[in-house]
Amino acid sequence: MPFGAQVLEGGRVRFRLWAPAAERVDVSLQKAGGHTILLPMESREAGWYELTSDQATVNDLYRYRIDGFGEVPDPASRYNPQGVHGPSQVIEPGQFAWNDRSWRGRPWEEAIIYQLHVGAFTPQGSFAAVRERLDYLVELGVTAIQLLPVGAFAGAHNWGYDGVLPFAPAASYGHPDELKDLVQTAHHKGLMVLLDVACHYFGPEGNYLSGYAPTFFACRATDLAGRSIDLTLAVASEFFIHNALYWLEEFHLDGLRLNAALLQEHAGELDLLEALADAVREGPGKHRHCHLLLGHDQRAARYLHWHDHSAPRRYEAVWNDGAQQAMQELLTAAPAGAVDTARPLDQLGACLSRGFAGGGSDRLLPTAYVTFLQDYARIGDRARGERLHQLTSPRPLGATVATSLLAPMPPALFMGEEFAAAQPFLYFCDFNPELVKNIAINRRKSFAHLPGFRTTRTRARIPDPTEPATFQRCKLDWNSVSQSPHADWLDFHRRLLAVRRREICPRLTGMHEEAVGYALIDGRGLSIRWTLGDDSVLTLLANYSGVPLAGLQRPAGAVLWAEPGEADHALTQGRLLPWSVVWLLRVDV
Structure with a gap:
């Protein structure tokens, strides 16, 4: 990477930081025994500071001291073992002994996605604990796990979209080597590992970069929601592209999902998605399958066209919110019995036949759309985080499950969906006390327009996202999997996915x-x-x-x-x- 701490041949360490608003930058190096060494960095052109030193070694902790007083973590840190407010650690990625060199990934047509949150998937909430559940996922019949963002965020738990150190796996989940072990173990079991990335956006706590590089971020601040980086800035777009390459190369990941917000900004940013895709195809994607996905947006169609089957598409697929919304509307109407379902049915038919409801996408492959019934946002954006089986009857839900899992579009499940988990998936975070009060108030106010939440008393029943108990409630109960009705739903999903793998996936290539x-x-x-x-x-x-x-x-x-x-x-x-x-x-x- 062109920034951060890089171990060079011979053991020397190069530090590089972009700090255009700083007059002076030092590396504050913590050595064994607790003493600190200050190493001045050399000012380079265009706001860059650089130092190559033989005093730093692998596993040393370090910070950057800005203008003689404030010490900050490295925004390109590979690991921050004490959290986002603590020091970064010099990591030598080549020390991990990979044994998945023969893995070339799986074709996109074989994709059956299982989306999971590392912290809530198991009681332990760690990369190592996810690895221990891989056999279960293989038996379920999925072929890919998709992790919600794992970049370091403030506090002990978060959805992952408030990260502020987008190159550092969250310390609460484990060491970077434990994520690598999860990935290579998944590969040995035939599972791809995909990752949601959100490095275009920094959360509201721990964003030290904005202090010494304010132009890195868009002028508009989003208060409690954090700040987006200015992707029209060359150094910011370079940061974004290298972040994607970093996860694919250093962690051997099989693909990334990028946020739809990247399609909703300025016209110049659309070219960034092309540049990213080209960098992946010319880099790790040259030798193995590296799948790039986009969040829902009809403008994503231009990246999904396959004009010539001899050349790959820039992006494999887009998540299709339209199909999900249509199926959810059908399920919402289900208790009423014989109701007029023509409108959501028309939308569902359009989404399953040509991708998006509406025009402009008739010439895309069915496999260019990911179909899903539930994901972290659809559940977590509800006031009480209810899952669909808690909102509708079993028979209607089973019909929509059978629709989504056997259509030609690659399907996605959200963790616990397959066994009708009783646990909700609520919005949760762990920010400092100054932010906590406002976040809880704003969360509850956001539901004030909905029936059942129009009074202060009824809104008080909405779980507080800043309470540790809210996060604990979201952890899956694996003891329930063998009990009815959870075991029945699990068997239902396993049988459907077995049909998909046997009869449908092998026939998708060449559509x-x-x-x-x-x-x-x-x-x-x-x-x-x-x-x-x-x-x-x-x-x-x-x-x-x-x-x-x-x-x-x-x-x-x-x-x-x-x-x-x-x-x-x-x-x-x-x-x-x-x-x-x-x-x-x-x-x-």
């Missing part, structure tokens, strides 16, 4: 960017047909209402998935039972 049609059936049902890469035809017949749906025409193909009895009604009587989904596959020999 074309062509328009896919869908048909609404009496305003309550949906029929879609996809031609897969081997010219087989996958058909969805579904009834998303509480009353039977009659008058169906039997499509060609063998039944790929249906709950007991549902296929017989659909294929012999032309009727779909309430909340039933039938998948068929026609293979021409």
Whole structure:
């Protein structure tokens, strides 16, 4: 990296910092025994300070002293063992003994994603504890785990999007080598490891960089929400691209998901996404699969086109919030029974057939969209963090699960979804006392417009995100997995994913960017047909209402998935039972 502490050949350490507002910068080096050495850095052009020293060694702790008084951590720190307010540590990444050199990743068509928060996934909340659960994920049938951001943040727990040291894995999760061990163990088990990155944004606590490099950040401050970096600035865009390369190269990750906010700023920033993709393809992506994903935004389509199948797309896929919203709206209406579901059904049909509802994306591959029912934001943005199984009945939920997991789009699950975890996923953070009070107040005020939260008394029931107990409530209870109904939901997901891996994933390669049609059936049902890469035809017949749906025409193909009895009604009587989904596959020999 062109910044931070780099161990050079021969053991010397080079320190490099961009501090354009500083008159003087020293490296404050903590040596064994507790004594500190001050090493002056040389001022270079354009605000850079640099020092190469043989007095620093691997594992030494250090800070930068700005203008003779304030000591700050390295914004490009590889590790801050005492948290974001403490010193950084000199790390030699080459000391980790990788044994996954034969791993080349998996094709995107095989992706089945499991999104998880390291701190809440297990009681221990660590990289090592996630590694111990990998066999469970293999048995579930997923092929990729996607970690929420792990860059160091203030306090002991956070969603991860308030990071301020985006190169340093959070010390509360473990040492960088423990993350590397998690990744290579996952590779040995056939699992990809993806990561959400959010280095374009710094949280409200621990952002020391803004003090000596204020131009690094956009002029507009977002108060409690932190600050975004100015990606029109060359040094900031370089920081952003190197952060992506760092995770892919030093940690052997298989892909990254970038925030949709990068598509919502200035036109010049759109080119940054192209530059990042090109750097990945010419770097780690030259030798193995490195998948780049984007958050939901219709403007992402320009990065997903595959004009020539001999050249890879810049980005593999975008998360499709539209399909999630349509399915959630169907589920919300489910308790009412026979309701008019034509509008959300039309949106769902559009999302499953051409990606986004609306125009502009008809020529994209189905695999360019990640379909999901729940993720950290959809659950955590609810006042009480409820999961979908707590908001709807089992049969409607099962129908939407079967829809999302067997459609050609790569599916994603959020941790615990597969066994209907009783634990919520609430918004939580661990900031200093000055921030805590305002965050709790603002959180509760944000729900004041909703029924049930319009009085101070009712809003007081919303869990305080700054209370340690709020975070503890979100930790999954793994003892419940073997008990009903959790074991039943787990078996349901395992059976669906086994069908996907066996019958659908192998047929996705070679699909074309062509328009896919869908048909609404009496305003309550949906029929879609996809031609897969081997010219087989996958058909969805579904009834998303509480009353039977009659008058169906039997499509060609063998039944790929249906709950007991549902296929017989659909294929012999032309009727779909309430909340039933039938998948068929026609293979021409």
